[in-house]
Amino acid sequence: MSTVPAAIPPKDQGEEDRPIYLVSYPKVVLLYPTFFAALAAGAVESITVNEAVQQVIGTVFLWLFALNIVVLSFDFPRTTSLTLFFLVMAAALGGVLLFKNQPELLPAVYAILKQIKPEANATFYFSIATILGVIYLWVMIAVRFDYWEVRRNELLHHHGFLSSLERFSAPNLRITKEIDDVFEYLLLGSGRLVLHPSNEPRAFVLDNVPFITSKEQRITKMLGALQVKLHEDRDSK
Template sequence: TSLTWFFAIVAIVVGLWTLFHLKPGLLPAVQNVIYGIRPEASASFYLIFAIAMSFLFGCVMVSRRFDYWEVRGNELLHHHGVLSDLERFSAPNLRIDKEINDVFEYMLLRSGRLILHPSNERRAIVLENVLFISEKEDRITRMLGALQVRVRTDSQ
């Protein structure tokens, strides 16, 4: 997981820093290369970087508008595509599983994986990186736990 990789990289960096600090003549070629690096960035670099990142974020925001899920009282709707193609899944007896695999991801934005198991569907629906997952799981559970019945009279 990312937690293991994080601590492994930190341990390696701290170990190498300590080694080169205690024995400065150990690798003079590496030391000369490291001391020779002079990173510089001009204002135009930061401007181009900001424009590129804004463009990428904008593309992500637009693409998310064309692929989303909607939970209603008795059905689960999947809107996808430019013309909003629609898939319907029955929501009664919907089973919901919540997985939190990445501790850092959960600490930052309380996000995780939401797995939906519709009763009439063989495959599970996996929603990755759901922000504020505990709150959304509670809201979906409350919504699906309440059964709404509408009775019509003959005059309606």
């Protein structure tokens, strides 16, 4: 009795055969600039006692936090809205600097700005970083119980604590990539991915999928290779 060794797949075959995982993250992940800024500010605050430096750190942190919150709260679908936002921010910052350096222009405004001295100790910044870190840890755990997996011949939806599984046919799967927010794309390369499985009346919308362009290209390449294989199989019959 002879045994036939199994065929060894070529090394370059794995790229198209590997599953593609799609995860829809909550928008809180876009606060990672604030997380790293809090860590950096806390580290600097722990080694300095200069009040002027503390005020500069507090001011920079507040501006970055405000920018991050605006990104989280509003959508900027086009570069024109992005340009307008930066113009408004630059005008606001320029106005603050102008009134501080030229107090005789508007003495009342200068008096208000003079009283604003944002500063905090290292404990405050590390507390902010710890809160965000715990939230990110919880998000990393939660997404492991709700994600999509694209394979060559099927689309899988893993969800639930007990790993419930839904299967959909991958052939003729249509995908739509949408970049609804320029800031979200700049921060994480994220966007919206809409999946339209064949023989399924509903479409599945995945918001805030990181690195959406590379994932969309991989899915398109995988489905294209699958369509070619299906056509070849039909022609050979």
